Amino acid sequence: MLTQAAETFRSLAPNGVDWSSIAPEIALGVWALYVLLREAFRKPGSRGAATFTTIFLLLFSLLCVRNAFAIPAGASASFFGGMIEQSRTTELLRAFFLFSGFLTTLLGGTLLKKQGVPQAEFDVLILLATAGLMLLAQVRDFILLFVALETMSISMYVLVAYIRHSASSLEAGIKYLTQSGLSSALLLAGIALLFGAAGNTALPGACADPFSFRELRVFIFLNQGNAFVLGGAALVLCGLFFKIAAVPFQIWVGDVYQGAPTPVTAYLGVASKAAGFVLLVNVVTGPLLPLRGVLLPLLSAVAILTILFGNLAALGQQNVKRLMGLSGIAHAGYLLMGVCAAMALNVDWPIVAVYFYLFTYLLASYAIFGVMSVLSGEDDSAQTLNDYAGLMKRDSFLGGILAVSLGSLAGIPPMAGFVAKLFLFIAAFTAHLYWLAAVGLFGVVVSIYYYFNWMRVAVFVPCKTEDEVEAGTLKAAPIASGFWLRTVLTTLALITVCLGFWQGFLAL
Amino acid sequence: MHAIALNHYLIVAALLFATGFAGVLVRRNLIIVLMCLELMLNAANIALVAFARFNATPEHPLMDGNAFVFFVITVAAAEVAVGLAIVVALYRRRSTVMTDDLTALKK
Numbered sequence: 001m002l003t004q005a006a007e008t009f010r011s012l013a014p015n016g017v018d019w020s021s022i023a024p025e026i027a028l029g030v031w032a033l034y035v036l037l038r039e040a041f042r043k044p045g046s047r048g049a050a051t052f053t054t055i056f057l058l059l060f061s062l063l064c065v066r067n068a069f070a071i072p073a074g075a076s077a078s079f080f081g082g083m084i085e086q087s088r089t090t091e092l093l094r095a096f097f098l099f100s101g102f103l104t105t106l107l108g109g110t111l112l113k114k115q116g117v118p119q120a121e122f123d124v125l126i127l128l129a130t131a132g133l134m135l136l137a138q139v140r141d142f143i144l145l146f147v148a149l150e151t152m153s154i155s156m157y158v159l160v161a162y163i164r165h166s167a168s169s170l171e172a173g174i175k176y177l178t179q180s181g182l183s184s185a186l187l188l189a190g191i192a193l194l195f196g197a198a199g200n201t202a203l204p205g206a207c208a209d210p211f212s213f214r215e216l217r218v219f220i221f222l223n224q225g226n227a228f229v230l231g232g233a234a235l236v237l238c239g240l241f242f243k244i245a246a247v248p249f250q251i252w253v254g255d256v257y258q259g260a261p262t263p264v265t266a267y268l269g270v271a272s273k274a275a276g277f278v279l280l281v282n283v284v285t286g287p288l289l290p291l292r293g294v295l296l297p298l299l300s301a302v303a304i305l306t307i308l309f310g311n312l313a314a315l316g317q318q319n320v321k322r323l324m325g326l327s328g329i330a331h332a333g334y335l336l337m338g339v340c341a342a343m344a345l346n347v348d349w350p351i352v353a354v355y356f357y358l359f360t361y362l363l364a365s366y367a368i369f370g371v372m373s374v375l376s377g378e379d380d381s382a383q384t385l386n387d388y389a390g391l392m393k394r395d396s397f398l399g400g401i402l403a404v405s406l407g408s409l410a411g412i413p414p415m416a417g418f419v420a421k422l423f424l425f426i427a428a429f430t431a432h433l434y435w436l437a438a439v440g441l442f443g444v445v446v447s448i449y450y451y452f453n454w455m456r457v458a459v460f461v462p463c464k465t466e467d468e469v470e471a472g473t474l475k476a477a478p479i480a481s482g483f484w485l486r487t488v489l490t491t492l493a494l495i496t497v498c499l500g501f502w503q504g505f506l507a508l
Numbered sequence: 509m510h511a512i513a514l515n516h517y518l519i520v521a522a523l524l525f526a527t528g529f530a531g532v533l534v535r536r537n538l539i540i541v542l543m544c545l546e547l548m549l550n551a552a553n554i555a556l557v558a559f560a561r562f563n564a565t566p567e568h569p570l571m572d573g574n575a576f577v578f579f580v581i582t583v584a585a586a587e588v589a590v591g592l593a594i595v596v597a598l599y600r601r602r603s604t605v606m607t608d609d610l611t612a613l614k615k
Binding site for chain 1: 518525528529532538541542545548549551552555556558559560563564565567568570572573575576579580583586587590591594595597598601602610612613
């Protein structure tokens with residue numbers, strides 16, 4: 001029945017344009033409009049569509065995983081004149097973004113209620129941002145790249161500033177907007193320069209469609225020394241480095257991660273960063289691959305600085321949201337290591353390793369941010385390590401989730417994070433990037449210090465209020481969290497452990 | 509008489525872009541920072557239109573460049589709308605639009 005509908009739809013579409021190829025994104029947009037309308041006409045006191053949105057995102061994500069395995073490995077199809085390319089990888093990435101959208105709305109349900117802000121608009125913005133991210137997974141064209149990236153970014157500006165009564169949230173929002181806007185402008189200028197060079201018929205191999213990745217690659221191969229090509233490539237990379245928060249475009253991270261509502265921090269740290277990496281991988285192994293000789297040293301240097309900066313800045317950090325942000329910079333550095341290896345070897349398996357790392361990072365990060373959303377108090381931006389004192393005693397379930405996920409982020413066996421890191425290091429060694437791997441190892445050792453410090457506080461440091469509790473002046477706040485949130489957090493932690501033992505499905 | 513060539517447009521675009529870039533980094537008033545962001549996007553637009561016009565041949569009309577500009581204008585409008593909304597909310601909360609006063613997030 002569904003396939004029949006898809007066939008009918010296909011026959012109606014004009015040549016080469018297949019709207020059913022982006023049906024999931026369209027469905028997300030339609031659902032977002034429905035949620036908005038429903039909210040506008042909702043009687044006060046009746047339920048909104050929040051639960052349905054969460055379930056919708058989860059089901060869609062599972063559907064995309066199923067679709068991915070229906071596509072034979074290695075097969076790919078182009079739509080919209082080559083603007084979009086779909087394969088098993090892009091389908092899995094769609095599922096990845098839908099799943100992070102699902103987790104964000106779930107965490108949002110916990111946190112927004114505490115902050116007294118409405119959920120419907122939050123869900124709408126998450127749906128739109130997710131649609132943008134899903135398109136980003138498949139783009140092979142700079143016009144669509146820019147438009148999809150901005151769809152995501154503009155939703156994100158509002159999300160970061162979502163807690164309107166909080167000065168920190170608004171401040172984070174405007175800081176993110178100005179700096180992200182700056183990076184978008186750099187990206188756009190880069191695209192314009194590449195467009196100008198590649199369309200110039202005086203140069204060899206001028207393109208008919210200078211925005212298409214495939215045509216640009218041929219052109220750049222023929223004009224590697226052209227100043228416009230080099231300048232354009234550099235500016236495009238600047239725009240992407242901002243999204244993945246690589247040095248020197250990491251300045252925004254601390255403030256924005258701290259000020260944004262916790263679920264949005266998670267979304268920024270995982271989904272937005274993952275999108276940045278997907279784009280970076282597609283750009284440096286696509287149109288910019290001919291510039292490998294220049295880009296490889298540049299990316300390696302950026303990776304080294306990113307690993308060092310992230311780990312050293314996270315040392316001694318007391319605010320846990322800042323800690324997650326700054327250590328996230330270090331994770332971006334390890335991921336860049338995988339991208340460098342993929343470029344140096346010009347093979348696909350380091351890219352699979354990068355995506356696997358992103359998935360383990362999603363599991364661990366969302367579990368930690370889930371615990372943070374449960375624990376966050378009146379001021380969402382002021383969550384410090386002290387709030388975690390005695391967590392294990394107060395609520396051993398949340399403490400256990402935190403311990404497993406921090407272990408995964410630090411790369412301790414048998415968690416998934418360890419295996420994922422191992423793959424990236426193997427990739428770096430195979431590509432003879434020894435310096436990079438050495439700095440990476442140093443970074444991992446440093447990261448064990450601050451992740452374990454957090455764990456130590458949660459397990460060994462007694463709760464500050466304990467004396468007062470005994471004196472009867474203050475009741476230990478009971479930690480309330482919903483059944484579904486607990487179920488999902490358990491699932492995340494379980495997958496983290498299972499993936500540590502079994503990764504046989506990866507085609508490495 | 510010299511005809512206006514591609515380079516003249518590119519110089520104007522480069523100057524506008526540099527002005528916007530410097531403005532975003534140097535200016536302390538958020539409204540002016542937003543204006544400078546717009547300036548940078550529009551500089552890129554001028555470059556895109558100029559490239560599309562001067563590189564076009566009958567075989568390669570390069571309409572994509574012109575079409576892209578409309579997308580950029582739309583994006584820029586959305587961006588500035590959100591930006592101004594946040595500035596207004598921030599002003600109600602903090603009674604300031606200067607970046608120097610945004611210190612709630614320094615630990």
